[in-house]
Amino acid sequence: xxxxxxxxxxxxxxxxxxxxxxxxxxxxxxxxxxxxxxxxxxxxxxxxxxxxxxxxxxxxxxxxxxxxxxxxxxxxxxxxxxxxxxxxxxxxxxxxxxxxxxxxxxxxxxxxxxxxxxxxxxxxxxxxxxxxxxxxxxxxxxxxxxxxxxxxxxxxxxxxxxxxxxxxxxxxxxxxxxxxxxxxxxxxxxxxxxxxxxxxxxxxxxxxxxxxxxxxxxxxxxxxxxxxxxxxxxxxxxxxxxxxxxxxxxxxxxxxxxxxxxxxxxxxxxxxxxxxxxxxxxxxxxxxxxxxxxxxxxxxxxxxxxxxxxxxxxxxxxxxxxxxxxxxxxxxxxxxxxxxxxxxxxxxxxxxxxxxxxxxxxxxxxxxxxxxxx
Numbered sequence: 001x002x003x004x005x006x007x008x009x010x011x012x013x014x015x016x017x018x019x020x021x022x023x024x025x026x027x028x029x030x031x032x033x034x035x036x037x038x039x040x041x042x043x044x045x046x047x048x049x050x051x052x053x054x055x056x057x058x059x060x061x062x063x064x065x066x067x068x069x070x071x072x073x074x075x076x077x078x079x080x081x082x083x084x085x086x087x088x089x090x091x092x093x094x095x096x097x098x099x100x101x102x103x104x105x106x107x108x109x110x111x112x113x114x115x116x117x118x119x120x121x122x123x124x125x126x127x128x129x130x131x132x133x134x135x136x137x138x139x140x141x142x143x144x145x146x147x148x149x150x151x152x153x154x155x156x157x158x159x160x161x162x163x164x165x166x167x168x169x170x171x172x173x174x175x176x177x178x179x180x181x182x183x184x185x186x187x188x189x190x191x192x193x194x195x196x197x198x199x200x201x202x203x204x205x206x207x208x209x210x211x212x213x214x215x216x217x218x219x220x221x222x223x224x225x226x227x228x229x230x231x232x233x234x235x236x237x238x239x240x241x242x243x244x245x246x247x248x249x250x251x252x253x254x255x256x257x258x259x260x261x262x263x264x265x266x267x268x269x270x271x272x273x274x275x276x277x278x279x280x281x282x283x284x285x286x287x288x289x290x291x292x293x294x295x296x297x298x299x300x301x302x303x304x305x306x307x308x309x310x311x312x313x314x315x316x317x318x319x320x321x322x323x324x325x326x327x328x329x330x331x332x333x334x335x336x337x338x339x340x341x342x343x344x345x346x347x348x349x350x351x352x353x354x355x356x357x358x359x360x361x362x363x364x365x366x367x368x369x370x371x372x373x374x
Contacts, residue, residue, distance in 0.1 A: 001050065001051055001052075001053040001084070001250070001255060002047045002050035002051070002052055002053070002250070002255055002256040002257055002258070003052065003053065003054040003055070003056065003247050003250045003251075003255065003256075003257040003258075004052055004054070004055045004056070004077060004081070004257065004258050004259075004260065005056045005058060005247075005257060005258070005259045005260065005264055005265075006036070006055070006056070006057050006058070006062070006073065006259075006260045006261055006264070007021070007058055007059060007060060007259065007260065007261030007262060007263055007264040007275075008057060008058070008059040008060040008061065008062040008064070008065060008261065009021055009022050009023055009032070009059060009060040009261065009262050009263070009279055010022065010023060010024075010026050010029060010032075010059070010060055010061060010064050011023070011024055011059070011060055011061045011064075012024065012061065012064075012094075012096075012132050013130065013132055014130070014196065015129055015130050015131060016128070016129055016130040016195065016196040016197040016200065016206075017129055017158075017189060017190070017191070017192070017195055017196075017197045018195065019192035019193075019194070019195050020059070020060070020263070021060075021262055021263035021277040022059060022060045022061075023279060026064075028279060028280075028283065031283060032279065032283065033069055033072075033073075035282070035283050035286045035287060036073065036260060036261055036286075037072070037073065037076045038286050038287070038289075039260050039261070039286050039291070040073075040076050040077060040080055040260060041076070041080055042286070042289060042291060043258055043260065043291070044080035044081060046258050046266065046268060047081070047256055047257075047258055047268070048268075049082060050082070050256055051082045051083070051084050052077070052081045052082060052083045052084060052087060053084040053087055053088065053246065053250070054087060054088045054089075054090070054246050054247035054250060055074070055077065055083075055087055055088070055089045055090070055247075056089075056090045056092075056247045057070070057089075057090065057091045057092060057111075058092050059092060061092070061093075061094050061097070062091050062092050062093065063091060063092065063093035063094055063097035063098065063102075064097065066105070067102075067105035067106055067108060067109050070091070070106070070109050070111060071109050071110075074089070074109070074110050087110075088112065088113055088152075088245075088246040088247060089110050089111045089112050089113065090111070090113040090114070090115055090245070090247055091106070091111045091113070091114055091115070092115045092117065093114055093115065093116050093117065093141075094116075094117050094132060094133060095116060095117070095118060095133040095137040095138045095140070095141035095142075096132050096133040096137050096141075097141075098114075098116065098141035098144050098145055099144060100144050100147070100148065103144050103145055103147075103148035103150070104148055106148070107148050107149050107150065112150075112152055113150075113152040113153070113154070113245075114145055114150050114152070114153050114154070115154045115155070115156065115185070115245075116138075116141060116142060116145070116153065116154070116155045116156070117131075117155075117156050118138045118141075118142075118155045118156060118157060119131055119156060119157060119158045120135070120138075120157065120158065120161065120164060120168075120172055121135045121138055121139065121171070121172050121175045122135055122163075122164065122168050122171075122172070123135045124163045125158075125161045125163050125164050125168075127163075128161055128162065128163045128206070128207075129158065129161065130196070139175070139179075142155065142179050142181070143179075146179075151182075152182065152183075152243065153181050153182065153183065154181070154182070154183035154184065154185060154239075154245065155176065155181060155183075155184060155185070156185045156186075156187065157172055157173075157176065157184065157185075157186045157187075158186075158187050158188075158189050159186060159187070159188060159189065159214065159217035159218065159221060160188045160189040160209055160210070160213055160214035160217055160218075161189050161209075162206070162207035162208065162209060162210065162213075163207070164213075164217070166213075166216055166217070166220070169217045169220060169221075170220060170224070173220075173221065173224050173225075177228055182239055182240045182243035183237070183238070183239040183240075183243050183245065184225070184230065184237070184238045184239070185236055185237050185238075186221055186236055186237075186238070187236050188214050188217075188218065189209055189214070190209075191208075191209055215363060218362075218363065219359070222359055222362070225238045231315065232315065233249075233314060233315045234248070234249075234252060234313050234314050234315070235313045235357075235362050235365055251310070252310050252311070252313070252314050253316075254307070254310070256268055256269050259274070259275065260275075261275065261282070262275055262276060262277055262278060262279050262281075262282040263275055263276070263277040266293075270297060270298065271295050271296060271297045271298065272295060272296055272298065273291075273293045273294065273295035273296075274293060274294060274295075275291070275292055275293045276292040276293070276294075300327055300328075300331075301331075301374045303326075303327070304323070304327045304331050304373075304374060305373045305374065307322075307323070307326075307327075308335070308369050308372050308373060309366075309369045309373075312355070312356075312357055312365060312368065312369050312372075313357070313365055315356075316354075317354040317355050317356040318335075318354065318355045318356075319353060319354050320332060320335065320336065320353045320354070320355070321353050323335055331374065334374055335372060338371060338372045339355055339372060342361065342368055342371075343355075346358055346360060346361075347360055347361030347364065347368060348361050348368070
């Protein structure tokens with residue numbers, strides 16, 4: 001089983017914190033959609049007859065697409081790939097795009113899962129992030145989606161925003177619970193280099209992120225989600241079972257996937273490749289029947305490092321037996337030696353040959369993983 005990711009690069013406006021490839025000009029929209037369908041045909045053999053069980057429209061803002069455009073892309077995928085009879089098909093959406101008419105049209109497509117970029121239910125936070133929608137839009141979009149018949153719904157929230165108080169963070173979570181949604185992705189506000197937010201903070205035009213606030217919000221998040229019986233199946237992802245994101249879980253379990261569109265990444269089990277993050281270059285290359293991508297074959301050490309980084313973030317943990325079977329006794333011994341001190345300081349727990357981050361350890365996940373790398 002494998003997945004397909006489609007990167008739709010267009011946005012109405014760029015959020016201050018975003019470092020994903022996106023553009024606000026839509027002058028090449030029609031040309032892009034034609035070219036994307038050409039790339040689908042060029043890449044039809046990349047996954048080597050693997051059955052496709054998940055399709056994910058990301059971006060950018062995929063909810064800018066019409067239902068006819070989405071159907072055309074999905075029809076073309078079905079012509080070129082073996083699609084599972086009941087695939088999970090996710091569309092990332094902004095609240096301002098989800099009105100009753102657009103959702104009614106979208107419900108007639110094969111899309112069966114929505115991931116709505118709410119970020120906060122408070123206008124001051126949305127203004128800080130430079131989001132297009134309002135807090136009212138956010139609530140209305142979710143209710144509209146439910147009314148349209150979408151059941152597999154997820155929203156994104158961001159914590160650690162300088163304008164977001166502890167009480168308002170708790171209120172954000174209570175609003176989420178009140179809407180009876182099955183899935184939440186919650187991310188710490190990260191100031192990525194060269195983003196607008198990075199520039200504004202360095203020029204003292206915006207408040208910086210407070211690390212203590214991030215920790216406070218994250219601890220509140222974990223406690224409340226557990227109280228409401230949501231499973232933290234990955235550090236940033238929570239669900240009422242069995243509503244895991246199948247697509248994202250496939251990334252974390254090392255399955256193959258094909259990325260289509262500018263900046264999209266792919267993995268075929270042994271090598272990674274990534275398309276150029278430039279729409280003009282992407283369009284010209286695909287129109288000339290070439291893939292504008294760089295690639296790298298993973299060494300055993302790189303593969304081991306990626307397994308550590310990804311597996312440690314999940315509820316399924318890092319499996320020592322899998323390490324020995326897949327990467328050999330030397331790397332197994334390396335992991336066992338390095339992990340001991342994190343067990344001693346209660347950042348990692350151990351059960352039946354598997355290693356899991358504790359709640360305290362989840363605060364330092366990337367740093368811990370780096371210490372376990374080779």
